[in-house]
Amino acid sequence: MNVIGTAGMPAAERLAFRREVSAKLWGPCDRRRGSHAEVGFRADSGVSEFGPVQAALVTTAPHAVRCTPDPVRRPEPEVFKLGCVVRGGGLVEQDDRRADLQAGDLILVDTSRPFLGRCAPDAPASLLLLRFPREALPLPARDVRRLNGVRIPGSHGVGALSSQFLLQLAARMDELGPSETARLSALVLDVLTVALAGALDVHGAAPSSTRQGALMAQIRAFMEKNLGDARLTPEAIAVANHISLRYLHKLFQQDGHTVAGWIRERRLEACRRDLTDPRLASRSIGAIAAGWGFSSPAHFSQAFRATYGLSPRQYRTRTPTL
Incomplete structure (x- = not known):
């Protein structure tokens, strides 16, 4: 994980440096400090690559970010960010929607459209940001855009499963080397698909063609999370994901695996x-x-x-x- 931070910099230079780094990572942003401006802006980012997904764990002082895409030069027209609040809270506004966020919540932002993000003013915040091209998801673009600025609760449902994985990822990103991030790339993308497809089911039914893939991603994420539990059996997996044992085996057969074989391979690795x-x-x-x-x-x-x-x-x- 590459760490980019303002530690050791003169206080007067921190905000400008952070604005430059943010522009390279996420696009042009007007980054404004909160009430603690007099002590200097502080922020640190740890960045890792998971295949097409770039993950940045950002810890920052209270501030606001207003991003407006460059109408002339837009090399990546449909790049999205999924944020998971690790600590603190805040709000995001995009497409006339406002989401008030707390720890564990998820939020989708389309970087090709203007948006506003604001940290809670009373304490530093920590956020895991996953940056990815829309084309990496097996979800129709028109459906994904319906989730811009929509809060995905991390307290229940599919959002909770995705949130738990992302919070664990945030806690262990600094332990992962290149080989581990390469192996996790497919899983990270699966979790993104699960979170967004689950939210589409709540805010407007997801297309039937994507449901099976999202369910499979949900099952894999559950299995990875519980891989060290000797009680992880096909029966337990089916019950936890509210499907029949027969359907579970059918899903894995279509993917060219058996349930027990997939568990054994992942455990051995x-x-x-x-x-x-x-x-x-x-x-x-x-x-x-x-x-x-x-x-x-x-x-x-x-x-x-x-x-x-x-x-x-x-x-x-x-x-x-x-």
Whole structure:
């Protein structure tokens, strides 16, 4: 994760620097300080790439942002931002809609259209911003635009599932290297699809052609979140996502997988990654396997060898920890 911040800069230069960085990341913005202007503007951003999705974890002093697209030069005509409030609150206005936000809530903004964002004035705010081209989503553009400036509650429904994943992502972004972000890219895009398709169902039914894909993304996000739970079974997954066990198996068959096979692959990959992590060098192989839901050490060792051609111990000793 690349960190961009105002720490160490003269107070008088911070706002101008932040405006320049924001223009490069999100487009031209008029960034205005709040009531604490006399102590100097402070802000930090940690930026990571998840395939077509750019994630920025922004921590900032109270301020307002008014963005107006350049009518002459617009190289990315349909770039959206989905924000997840990590800490604090605020409001967003776009297309004559106003959303008052609190921690956990989600908000969609179309950067090709004017919008106003304002942090709560009483405390610093932290926001995870996911920037992505509209074409990356399997949702019709006309439907996505209906969500501009609409609050997606993070307290219940599909919004809560998406919010929980994004809050976890915000908490662990600084731990992720290039290989982890590459592996998570599809999942991040799936979560975006789930959040927006779920909101479309609330504010106007999502097209039927997108519902199955959104449901599959929702199921994968649930499975990733609970991958370390040994009780993660097809039956538990079906119940948690309010579908029949038969339909769950059908969805995975259409995708060329089995439910149990998908869980096993993801767990083995997580164990393989942990076995080469120098921070976990003192942790036993059995503890790593149990932490990712393998209740039988013998079964784990057999499955690992079948997948990677080496036993877990051989893999750990022969692979350099960088």
